[in-house]
Amino acid sequence: MTDVLSDEALIEAARVSKAWPFQEAQKLLKRYPHGKPGGQVLFETGYGPSGLPHIGTFQEVLRTTLVRRAYETLTGGAPTRLVAFSDDMDGLRKVPENVPNPELLTANLGKPLTRIPDPFGKFESFAHHNNAMLRDFLDRFGFEYEFVSASERYNSGAFDTALSEVLKHYDVIMGVMLPTLREERRKTYSPVLPVSPKSGVVLQVPVEVLDPATGMIRFADSDGTVIEQSVFGGQAKLQWKVDWAMRWYALGVDYEMCGKDLTDSVTQSGKIVQILGGRKPEGLIYELFLDENGEKISKSKGNGLTIEQWLTYGTEESLAFYLFRDPKSAKQLHVGVIPKAVDEYWQFRGNLAEQPVDKQLGNPVWHLLRVNGDGAGAGDALPVTFSLLLNLVGVLGAEATAEQVWSYLGNYAAEATPEAYPDLAELVRAALATNRDFIAPTLVRRPPTANEAEALRALDTFLNIAGPDVTAEELQNAVYEIGKNEDYGFETLRDWFRALYETLLGSSQGPRMGSFIALYGVPETRKLIAEALQASH
The missing domain is CATH 3.40.50.620 (HUPs)
Structure with a gap:
């Protein structure tokens, strides 16, 4: 360290x-x-x-x-x-x-x-x-x-x-x-806006300065009555x-x-x-925020993202992290940017303690940990990424519960409980909400093609003989070897990974499969493969 x-x-x-x-x-x-x-x-x-x-x-x-x-x-x-x-x-x-x-x-x-x-x-x-x-x-x-x-400042006389x-x-x-105003606006513009003694309305009318020392001005009220009153004590604003x-x-x-x-x-x-x-x-x-279409966010249009929405599908730390980056660049603000922000925050936080000082001071988390604290938390890490959690709850379906998720997390991290990992508990909550509202309604598993089915059978064979202590890295290596095997006809490894995601998870994108299998469990993954192979008939 x-x-x-x-x-x-x-x-x-x-x-x-x-x-x-x-x-x-x-x-x-x-x-x-x-x-x-x-x-x-x-x-x-x-x-x-x-x-x-x-x-x-x-x-x-x-x-x-x-x-x-x-x-x-x-x-x-x-x-x-x-x-x-x-x-x-x-x-x-x-x-x-x-x-x-x-x-x-x-x-x-x-x-x-x-x-x-x-x-x-x-x-x-x-x-x-x-x-x-x-x-x-x-x-x-x-x-x-x-x-x-x-x-308070105007009324008390402090101003x-x-x-x-x-x-x-x-x-x-x-x-x-x-010179900065339109010609029509110039006719009524005044730096001072008197408050009408009759209606209480802040008036946009020309004024005549009578005495700066006492604050006295003259103006015509909205009914045409000429008024002389001081600007002091909350009787005007600017x-x-x-x-x-x-x-x-x-x-x-x-x-x-x-x-x-x-x-x-x-x-x-x-x-x-x-x-x-x-x-x-x-x-x-x-720079200002943009929506997912690159258009300026408007309160009247309602095309933005509220802070409550971000905190439903992400975390306070991820929001702060997203806002830290490149303030002079326009940022899209929609639900789709949240998962990456969550994972990047924890990646930067995990790296912080081992970085040389110049890298630490350039690390957003170094700054964020000092906003309201003393910097404690550098080097902390979570056993799984948010994206991996999203893939897990996606497989579990829209009705997935926190208890189910924690039971699977036990496959991946010893003694994984909400009490032991309160930050992870927040991510579980956010993942369940994201899955319920955005992921589960869009997931559709397609049947594998003939060559994809053969590759899935090869993966199932490996999983069948894998011992209970097989690691995520060993699982990932097996996935790689199958994808590189010319017998299964994949032009690139990306084609194999996409096939896994689309046939097993119902999405075009996904996690490192070794990590997912270790989290979801070998028996459960074999069931997913069996369902996919059944759909290919």
């Missing part, structure tokens, strides 16, 4: 690592070569509470945390904070489809989310409900963060100083924003790009990543935060 590195050696290795979290963390080292003066480096993620948390929420908090941990490694433990910021002062633009009492929301369209009754009847507002869901969601995965509410700066530089900010910049300025945000769809927002908000006297945070612009 690789020796434990000293802190100095680890820092030195991290400084030259090409792993993307370290590359991102290097930006912060350049930002603060001697450490951040008088405070913690602040990482931020944003959340729009007009809907429930989703897989995009998870990936942004996860990836930001990966950079945070990488920075802590590079600096030998410099203090950091992660803020999960909720944009709950936003006005509700449309009624979500997946909430009860839609008429309640319809009656409050346009109002700040924290000033709209909770349609679920559990919290003081719709935003408070969704914020609670966000915190429960992040706590479920053990993330370390501080929750910050936009409404008043920053709002005054926005009013002081109102014309300059307009100079940044107006347009999105200006709001983002103001938040960076007010909180002192040092790092925030976002999706490719916000590239222009990063540009404009970066200019505005400098106008306010702040500094644009470092950050990563990541």
Whole structure:
């Protein structure tokens, strides 16, 4: 096993690592070569509470945390904070489809989310409900963060100083924003969105700045009444790009990543935060998710994959592993990518402990084990792969049970029990769900051709004389030798393997047959062969 590195050696290795979290963390080292003066480096993620948390929420908090941990490694433990910021002062633009009492929301369209009754009847507002869901969601995965509410900051006056700066530089900010807008939009655009004192709606109207020091502005309410009121104390909020910049300025945000769809927002908000006297945070612009057809995922289309679906057919670790890889490349997000992600995660985890340090720091699992822990778990391995489990439950059928699977696992690993292998128990659960919903309905065994039948008889003959201690490797070698025998007429070994998969398992793809036979059992495999040969008559 690789020796434990000293802190100095680890820092030195991290400084030259090409792993993307370290590359991102290097930006912060350049930002603060001697450490951040008088405070913690602040990482931020944003959340729009007009809907429930989703897989995009998870990936942004996860990836930001990966950079945070990488920075802590590079600096030998410099203090950091992660803020999960909720944009709950936003006005509700449309009624979500997946909430009860839609008429309640319809009656409050346009109002700040924290000033709209909770349609679920559990919290003081719709935003408070969704914020609670966000915190429960992040706590479920053990993330370390501080929750910050936009409404709380606006209402308490914590943003008043920053709002005054926005009013002081109102014309300059307009100079940044107006060229980016359509001509029609320019006529009504204002960086400041006053809250109507009559209707409580967040207004999209032109405003006139009267006094930046007191926050006083003048505007026409929706009924035409001219109103003079302060922007302080929650009586107004800012347009999105200006709001983002103001938040960076007010909180002192040092790092925030976002999706490719916000590239222009990063540009404009970066200019505005400098106008306010702040500094644009470092950050990563990541690619967006695609569905299995390569199309952009849309909430309205419902062509994506929810985090609940991933955790039904896979595991939290496999999801984190999938999201770690190549954040600047678009990722397809559908059930079909899960099995490979599960097996690759465990392959990388099993390799980690024996790798030299430069390979360890490039191993996704090194980073993932440190998201919410101390790195424990390196070198762990499971007795079977997820793909092998899927093949096993496929043969057992849609009604397969966990007890059946564990009885077969006993053929492969001594004392295999859910208690001894809790991680494997999670894979058994996921394999049964995947088989029930996706595999079993599609499996169709075809009868073997004449030459395939002869090869199956040869395999059956070998299995008949194989002793009880025959190993998976010996079984695999026997399968190879039969496939290479010219008497059976296979042009390539791939043709033989495909024949095994299609006649015995009902699928065009499958596992190493030696491993499968060892897991499923020699007598049971002989029964599969007998059924296939019977079907050939």
